[in-house]
Amino acid sequence: SPVADNSTPPADQLPSWNDGKVKKEIFDFVDAVTDPESPTFVEIPDRIAVFDNDGTLWSEQPLYFQLFxxxxxxxxxxxxxxxxxxEQPFKAILDDDMATLKTFGMKELLELVMTTHAGITSVEFENAVMDWLHNDRHPSLKKPFTKLVYQPMLELMNYLRDNDFKVFIVSGGGIDFMRPWAEEVYGIPRNQVVGSSIVTQFELKDGEPVLVRMPELNFIDDKEGKPVGIYRHIGRKPIFCGGNSDGDLQMMQYTDSGKGKRMMLYIHHTDAEREWAYDRDSHIGRFNKALDEATEKGWTIVNMKTDWKVIYPE
Amino acid sequence: SPVADNSTPPADQLPSWNDGKVKKEIFDFVDAVTDPESPTFVEIPDRIAVFDNDGTLWSEQPLYFQLFxxxxxxxxxxxxxxxxxxEQPFKAILDDDMATLKTFGMKELLELVMTTHAGITSVEFENAVMDWLHNDRHPSLKKPFTKLVYQPMLELMNYLRDNDFKVFIVSGGGIDFMRPWAEEVYGIPRNQVVGSSIVTQFELKDGEPVLVRMPELNFIDDKEGKPVGIYRHIGRKPIFCGGNSDGDLQMMQYTDSGKGKRMMLYIHHTDAEREWAYDRDSHIGRFNKALDEATEKGWTIVNMKTDWKVIYPE
Ligand SMILES: [Ca+2]
Ligand SMILES: [Ca+2]
Known part of the structure; x- marks a missing residue:
């Protein structure tokens, strides 16, 4: 007769994930790259995980939070x-005219971003971001935006870090918009946040060195830009990539192209009740071409509705 | 009568530094920012140290090593x-015509750099760098270039890391030129190397994702560019800065401008016997304006000849 199994089952490090195919794939992947006996063992410096931010680590509806x-x-x-x-595009904002706001194209958005993100020093900008986080609330969920991060993803990042992964954000959002709070909210140090940026200039202002933010785009960390941002800031090909939209497809392909075991994990927003449901036709976070490619290539697709016990931290 | 002191003196963590003012300043600084009882205690995430590379961590004569x-x-x-x-500028190189090579200005150097650094993938470039390191030798010292790093600086970086500093390179040299070996030689992870870069482009080459290096400058990480590179890659103001030339002056000023205790450390190349002696009039690593400012502001100046017991690792 078999020996009684007295071992305690290991504590579930992903308690907000329902048991099932996706959760098992995550555990299997981490075991496969961290078990020294595994033929697909990966040395610690190569355990690089990258995560998109909007729609992957926090919500992005009804607008990207950076727009709020x-x-x-x-x-x-x-x-x-x-x-x-x-004067547009400002009038629409002052009138709370969401309908007009949603029609804005790149030109109007750029004007709004440059008006609010440039012409000030790095310190002034950081103070503005923290002022917003402390005082604004999501319009329908009535919570601070940093409470609208995904609890299961916080657990996943912790689990990866516990297994000696270095975790990075690689987002189309502004690098300097995310850095002031990413460390406290996600446990991700500032130098592990990669994002879009505007040109910044060193100046002596009354003899004091400052970094002045200029109204000129420096780098767009989206689509083809994401693998470039990874090369520029990380300098290593990730073995794990998390994302939620077509904008992440190139960094998924880049991650997938390496030797050995890799994991590409897509979040599918399927939960209209607890969060939002959108994919192929959405203006924000469109998940269309990448949904086909992820399915075809057998990448992991998280069904938010069935895979996640909770959405936000309690 | 006093109680006998039975405590063992702590092991000297900077054995290659001669006892004296500079060594004491380093120990005093680290104590002042890491002792929890100190009024100038600094939390771990803010313990950021940045080091220039050429002339600060390794030699740079008779040419910047990247030129070799x-x-x-x-x-x-x-x-x-x-x-x-x-055809120049190639002919001078093929003829080993150093005299002509040394007359080259930005135009010729850029042509040489773009010819050797662009038009290939990120992987091909890294292989080229490692091929050079394994097979080339310094013309007069007859050693691999990565053996020409400064032993006292290796100890200093280790000492800072032992005290929970995060150590970065912030160099005018190529970011992708340094990354393949910085981890092994300096213990600095790839994502903590900041440098100059050329434009890189994501492409699918026969269906395989690659990063292609383009013959176009992206960022010059020198002078005013250094604080910008720090903002872009690190996102925090350093509290320690090491450098050796006028090209480091702005990041020294930037480091110095923060609140609390800071340390600005300049290497003065004074040892013509064991290394090289040069400062105000040197074409490479000119230390002129910054030598005045460092003296005036009381920044630490390392006299290589008297402060260092050895130059290179044994
Ligand atoms: Ca997204
Ligand atoms: Ca230098």
């Missing part, structure tokens, strides 16, 4: 800009 | 470029 920051800033700056009352 | 890589590459590529035999 833009709206907050424009309203804060409005008293000094009386002309904005009649 | 360029020379090596040009000679390796020459059989496929018979036209180079008569």
């Amino acid at each position: 920051f833009v709206i907050y800033q424009i309203k804060k700056m409005a008293p000094d800009h009386p002309e904005w009352i009649t | 890589f360029v020379i090596y590459q040009i000679k390796k590529m020459a059989p496929d470029h018979p036209e180079w035999i008569t």
